[in-house]
Amino acid sequence: MRSERDIVLPALARLSDTRRRDEAETALIFKRCRLRSSFDSGFTVASGPTRPFNQGLLIRRLISNFCQVEFGRLSMTLNLFLVPAFLLAGVSSLQAADEASALQALKDLNPKKFEVENNDAGQVTSIRIDGCRDLTDEHLRHFAAFPELRELKISHATKFDGSGARYLTDLQHLESLQVGGTRFSNEGLQFLSSHPNLQALQLRHAGVTDDGMTYAAQMPNLKEILVSPKFTKKIADAGVRKLAQSKTLEDLTVEQTFLTYEGSLSAYKNHPSLKTVYLRDVLIGESDIEKLKADHPNANIRVKVLDDKTRPRYQKAIDKHWKN
Incomplete structure (x- = not known):
């Protein structure tokens, strides 16, 4: 009777024969390894406990770590600096399968607008979702299937409260949210407060x-932020003052x-990096604007206060939240 080693290793070796590999072969390999393509599967690495990964992320972790991989009863230690080329050859095709599956799952939610951009290698770098109830x-x-994702935009999704931001913390290339x-x-911001590359929010x-x-001010590389509370009292002086604690912030936009x-x-x-301030459709006194400009003679300060033309659009919210 053939051992699991006799089954698994030849199957992996076949990856070197072609850059393309159908899903049935992938499923066989990972089934034999006791690894499934669902998000509740995992693998054990020497440095930590079992965590959930999809196939592409699994392989990327395998080729970047010294790992202990469990193949049912068979335990194999792989020195990943010496992994043969046939294993590396499967990474791009595994990633493509992961991305295609994840994109389809998002499309199945029937958003009104779903836009995707890819890099030259075909990897997803930008996703914009609008009107997805x-x-x-x-x-x-x-989104764990998109390791090269740099931009994510989600709008008009009323069931989205930000707790899912925990799934974005491993997207090390994410720059704009x-x-x-x-x-x-606030929970979503807390998950992202230590993200190393998030620059625009x-x-x-x-x-x-x-x-x-x-939490936003704690982001180590934050350069641009826009907040627009629609004339509720969710964000006003207290929150904008806290953002000044960010020493990397260059562009501040506050609306409504x-x-x-x-x-x-x-x-x-005397903020060390601030270059641009844009106050749009805000309620602010003229003397306060002059003080701000005096503090930043070399910065680009733009202010658009509410006027008779724009104020009626927000009057109901102003009366409700700022009547006093």
Whole structure:
């Protein structure tokens, strides 16, 4: 009777014969290895406990670590610096299968708009989802299939509250996150507060509050942020003041709220990296604007206050939240 080693290793070796490999062969290999392509499967590495990974992420971890891999009863230690080329050859095709499956799962949610961009190697680098009522935080687990993802935009997804941001923490190339018309909360910002490469953050009409700005300010490489609370009191002076704690911030945009110089904008005086401030459709006094400009003579300061033309659009919210 053939051992599991006799079955698994020849199957892996066949990967060197062709760059393309059908899903049936992949399923056989991973079934024999007691590894499934679902998100609740995992593998054991010498440095830590079992964690959930899809096939592509599994292989990438295998080729970048010294791992102890469990093949049922058979235990194999692989020095991954010496892995033969046939295993490496399977990575791109595994990744392509993972991405295709994840993209289809997202499309099946029937968003009104679904846009994807790829790099020259065909890997997904940008996803924009708009008008997806069925998108929940658990659906963000599919994004583990996009290791090269750099931009993610989710808008008008009312079941999305940000707790699914935990699935984005391993996307080390993610640079830009935009959420709008969602319930994205402070919890989501907390998950992302230590993300090493997140540089641009847009929070329009979301569930984040002043307290959440503490987590945004902790992001080690944050350069641009836009907050737009739609004239609720979720984000105002207290939150904008907390953002001044970010020493990497270059571009600050605040929309549709009430601000004062003493309450928030004075905290940016002598900020080490601030280059641009854009206050759009805000309630702010003229003297406060002049103080802000005086603090930053070399920065680009733009202010668009509410006027008779734009104010009626927000008057109901202003009366509700800022009447006093």
